[in-house]
Amino acid sequence: MTYTDITKKHEKKKRFSKPREKVNLFITKIRATLLLIFWEKTGLKKAINWLKIWFKKVLDKIYQLYLYLFKINSFVFVLRILTVLFWLAAVSMLLLDTITVALPIYTDSLGTDEVLIKALLWVIFDLLAAATVLYVIVAIFVEEERSRLPTIAIVQIFLILAGLLLGLPNSEDSVYVGFALLFNFITIVFAYFSFVALDDQVKSLTQFRKSSKVFFRNRMGKIGLVILVVLVTLAALGPSITRYEADDMDLANIHEGPSDIHILGTDKFGHDTWTVLLDSLGISLLVGVVAGSLCVLLGTTIGVTSAYIGGWVDTILMRFADIVLVMPPLPLMFLLASLPFLLGTIHWSMIAIIYVIVFWPVSAKLIRGQALSLKQRTFIHSAKASGASNRYVIFSHLLPNVFPLMLTMIITSMRQAILYEAFLAYLGLGDPLNNSLGLMLQAAQNQFALASGYWWLIFPPAIAIALTTLSFAFIGMAFDEIVNPRLRKR
Amino acid sequence: MGLWKYILKRLIFALVTYFVAVTLVFFIYHVMQGDPTYIYSGNVHIDEDIPDSTRERWGLDEPLWKQYFIFLRNLLQGDLGYSFFKGKPVMEVIGETLPWTLLLLGSAFIINGILGILLGSLVAWRRGSKVDATFVLTYNVYNAFPLFFVGMLFIALFGYYFYIWDFPIYFPLLGAQNPLSYRFTFIQQVGDVLWHLAMPLTVLVISGVLGWSWFMRGNLINVKTEDYIQTARAKGLSENQILFKHGFRNALLPVITSIGMSVGGLIGGSVLIESVFNYPGTGLLLLNALLENDYNLVQGAFIIIAGLTLLGLLIAEILYGFIDPRVRNA
Amino acid sequence: MLHVIYIRRTGSETMTLIDKEIAIEAKNLKKYFPLQAGLFASLFKKSENKFVHAVDDVSFAIKKGETFGLVGESGCGKSTTGYLILQIEKLTAGSIYFRGVDVVTLSKEALKEVRKDLQIIFQNPYESMSPRFSILDIVAEPLRLLNILDDENEIMQKVLEELTDVGLIPAEDFLDRFPHELSGGQRQRVSIARAFTLNPTFIVADEPVSMLDVSIRVGILKTMQELSRKHGTAFLFITHDLALARTMCDRIAVMYLGRIVEQGPTEEIIHTPLHPYTKALIAAVPSPDPDARRTEELPIIGEVPSGIDIASGCRFHPRCIYAIEKCKEIDPHLEQVKKDHKVACIRYKEINEIK
């Protein structure tokens, strides 16, 4: 294909034929004016143009993908299949939430207007979040949109959280939204691995292979990813793969050891430990994912703002971060957990929020450092020389380049959040309504599991916590090796 | 900038930070808390107006800003207010528990520092060997379990099952000293305190040492790729000489800054450990005060704990200033 | 023939003479970077503000289609001058006249219009592109940012054209690539393409080839020259390499510590340097002739000092081998020696034995 071929291919067809009569001329003028107003000024033209190109590109990409999928190794192939599966799961969770929880509240609502508005908002947020989730897959496949992936992720997580908070009164049901968040997070991580992987883009197979090799050569990273996938799948399937519901009580068999009826035995109510474990795993992962991602998102927002604006805003934000940093985290979490606004009930999302309040400075400071060094890079100068606005610089240049660091930090943060949830639960400040791994440990302690020899009550949750945090740690370490090449083994 | 000027600057900064933190805690607590005198109204047979007179007595009917200044003035005089639950000044209550916490934290701090740095250097220098792999695995696995779970295991194993299995050694479980230690000689008393300290300290120290070594290892690995190490190697220095003359010192610097930061985590860990091992420290006090809604005590304990953290940070910064003159000018 | 226009600046009595042949004119540019004092220091100490005098009273004019070189050791404020002209850094004082308008006083929107005609090529091709942008995005960025073209097809055409122009052929192969997939030379070509997409009348080239292999420099410089000839673009060519400046530039200004010390046509400066600093620079250029011997020691002492505590009088005197007591007192200004040749030295006559 030569240059002229290409220009011809991209050439636009002429839209209007020239008017031949005066009346026609007049009508055409009006039409043109109207078109100008409705077509160009409203951005419709832009949108339709964009859609057209986009559609064409998607078709292109699907073909490319088809070719591409058979060029790569099987592990990455599985990864991609999983990406799509998790993505589907995320969308279906959001839709499920809308259909089974939010909409019924809206339609059945006999309550006040407030409830009605809340439910309506909830539905809207859910649908918007679902739309952004849909967009993620688009972004994965279409290059132009890929640089917007972090922005989308941020918007989407905020949307889902808004839905989550609205869903708080129906705490048991809002789990759907949380799962959507969890799945979507994994989708993004997988997508990032399989398509966008840190420095790599779809087309540059060599480069992509290099960095995915670093990740997958790292045996720990591989193990971590496998463990995480298994855990998340188990948590997602939850009690549906066991014979019991989490709150089923088999009062004829209390404190029974593992047997073929109860794989991991029962507690003092005859709750099936295996079922409860799967149920808890979900909540613990949710706390981890929500707290971890929200914490880093807030940290990133503040860090980037601080670095970009600089001056006294920077000084004040960073001094404030310093102050929060010098307060010992666990005692500070107690303090916040005990504040009366919780009125004695602690929901798991509250634990997540407390975690965010305590730990945002860590990520804010790191991201600020990164953003400051990016700010000095000349590509930002060159964008500015072309008249780029601050918004443009932040969203198109700073955030995409901070994203790898963000991702590593989110993973670290999630690992930590899961542990802190367990700490708070152990000290009696957990969410007593939803099973969580920490709560299981506390319950085991209440039943004197170690002294009475009920090992099946205490070791499974402990090992589950360990496996979860371990998988996060391993993945984080593998990421570290990519981000920080010095750590690579030679 | 001279060393003294640097120290002064850090001191002023620490004080200002502390002041803001204290203010924050005061306002969080006073805007959101209930009435601290409610403990008095716990008895249903008390007349309704009595809490009012009590409020007057403790200056609680003053406007908030006035209370704040009273609080600040008292704080400067070392008075953290009155614990309505304990019925005595907060300072006194904390004073009873603080020595134990300082003992636990101090010894953990020192052991962590020394062992952590040594172990970290060892594994970093044997990078890729079995020692290193074992270390990485141990670090990750140990830290993957919640600290209190490890504590629970320790208690059950060393305090109970060792006895059941007729091991000659088993550890005490309750408190920080033997109730009958008044009968002991001084040396026996010291031994007794150490004996009680052994288990909580071990749990705290294992995670601390692993954490520190992890950090030290990372730093040393970074340093190892620096040009001057390659130069030293080219000069024909032995690996050990390189380690101690070049690598060690340069890797140590960031570790020292992290000392301060680690104090917060250490205190958090000690809260968990104290509650698992019934150790009578300030962390446990804070937790109990929280569960009993003793607001002044919570506030006081938190102020003290935050002060400890800040002190750790300050010491680390000053130490850093001693070692690395560049920092003073930054 | 000269067309002379008078422009009246509102609220000011200064009248400026604008030559229509002049592409851009910088007048009395100043850039002081304040030294950051600590939070507490600024609270407790009487703030005695210290500044880095990065650019201190620099003026020059560049004619249309001309390549104007800015030469000096690193750290003397060359790049900052370039940034100032493009408004990437904010001026401390001074004015920049472009098409008869002081761009410093322009509003954001008006500035956008001006930006279409001002572009920059950066020194480091590895840093001047976001690793997350494809080549298409990088080259099209100015088009999009300044709303020159709305239609994606048109943008793509334009980009293809430019890429072909800078010699990245076949252009369509490069569209979807990312910077790290290109070699240094290719990247710099992308930078040039990006700079020329808007057909600007003026481009700042900030050491465009200093990071590249010598072998590919020539190609890139040639491309630049061709393009500037084609579009009639004026260049502000910033370099530390006098030899390079000699091949590229029509006129040269030599900078030292934020000041222009000598300015004139390239050949004249190379052959008859007047300022001791220029002499030193020229002496430092290695001669391609292996038999040519360096007759004297480098006529300069030490290295470029920091811009914080600038010496009184002539800023060059601590390093100058011709310095006398008077140099410590008098701060010399640019003096017209010949037509278009200016120098800032009180002793240039004695040194060069000019009457």
Next chain:
Amino acid sequence: MIKLNRKILVSMTIVLAFSMMVSLVPTSIMAQEPIYGGTLYTPMGSDIDTLNLFTQGTTYSSYILSHIYDSLVQYDVDNVPQPVICSAWEDDVTGEIWTFTLREGIVWHDGTPFTADDVMFTWNLLLNDDTIPRRSWIFDWIDGFTKIDETHVSVDFSYAPGFSDVMIDFATQWIVPEHIWDSVDVLTFTNDAAIGCGPFKLAEYEPAQFFRFEAHTEYHLDGPYLAEKVVQIVRETEAGYYALSTGGLDVLGGAPPDLVDVAMVDPAIEKHEWLQDYWMYLGLNQRIYPMNIKEFRQAVLYGTNRSEIVDVARYGRGLTCPASCSLPYGDYYNPDVKEYDFNVALANSMLDDLGFLDSIGDDGIREDANGTDLAFEIMVSAEAQESVDTASLVQGYMADIGIDITIKPVLFDVLWHEVGGDGSQLYDYEWCLLGWVGFWSDIHPNWASWLFNANGNWGGDGKNIPGWSGDPRADVTDLCEQIFLTNDEDEKKDLLNQIQVIVAEDLPYLPLNILGGVTLYRVDEFDGWVMGSTTGPDNWESWLNIQLLEPESSPGFLALGAFLTVVVVVGLVRKRRR
């Protein structure tokens, strides 16, 4: 490595030999003469708040202070008042003036002799200062005190209180020494030295660790035979169990049954099972439809398997509570009231009869006539694991009869506030789980006449929990007034029986169960424990009676063991370094 093992082996042998030597001392048969001496270790769940007996507010403080202070009378393990400081009491014809005869020869811990003035001082302090938190309500109904002579003091009530009111609320008030308390601010005095005239002197208090008491050798009653008593603060019962097994504690309450079975393997450990005067009830807010329907409440109680709650949530300890809210072993128990045996079919048919049918959808949840689901929130105290457990069982039972229950665990303070317990008049709850404890748990006629009286302090709608507003209210109020007017015990009991019948029928409370407990105690060192039906071995009478089985072992044992271990450890470490 071989050397290392040998070293461990040698050290172990030494330590083992030593411990065997100690353990092989023959157990002596209990002598007739009490053996004095020995240190008893008992646990306590949490630290006290203060040693000031007038401002203390926790059961832990009461427990500690009861070692140190004595009152005129003290209730024994069978809940019978026994003279302690006084030797006798009598009231006059009107029942308004009560006279107490004091014992002679009582000595305060600091050696000062006890006088009638101390009693007068304590009483006047409480009478005159109504800001004292631990002041009993009965002081509001006292006109004054008279010191008749050095051994006789009398109280003048403004009405004729019942015997139990005087005993429980007045005579059990601890007496404090005048020479210490007359010069201090009662509300802020920390009372660190805690001088009383009880059986034990406070020798040492290590906050959050332990209390060490020494026997008050000049105590006026027999005993205590112990030389020392140590109260260890044990946060986790599990740790307490470990300590009990290893000999660090002599008594432990609150262990679950499986653990008790494990412990009973050890011949040195015995168990005592007992009941607690504490009954839990399910509070249905009768201000809200449909909880105001009597049949609905009955159906709920029929649908609740209360014996299973005892078995599961209470570890099989305790009894189901009679519907009349009285203790079955109490003096005023009326066995002839309606009982509600677990009967799901009956409960379902009662709800069907009331018109609560699962008409909308097939979700298993009944709706009322308006189509609203029978869905309620049950508020429980998050701190009490048993409460949360009970609630989750109730949730299961209610699901079987078509009622949807959500559990809302909150801190007890919040719960108490929301249900209006602290006088907040919020009543912001649907269902709740609460209980009556101690004296309040048994329906004494006077108490009942307060509790169920619609016009009374506690019976009024403003204070009654959970708020009884049914039709028979007027009848009960009438009966309550009659109880108040009569002084005849038999008549009171008869009237109370009538109230119980009405209460059992109308169910203002839905009583669930009476709590029970089990206490483990070691018998290898001490004997003489006094057990009651409602208390375990760790009670005031036991403290006076417990004595050693054998002369105590050398106190240096532990230190020596520690020393030996240190030697072993140091040896090991050194070995490894080499």
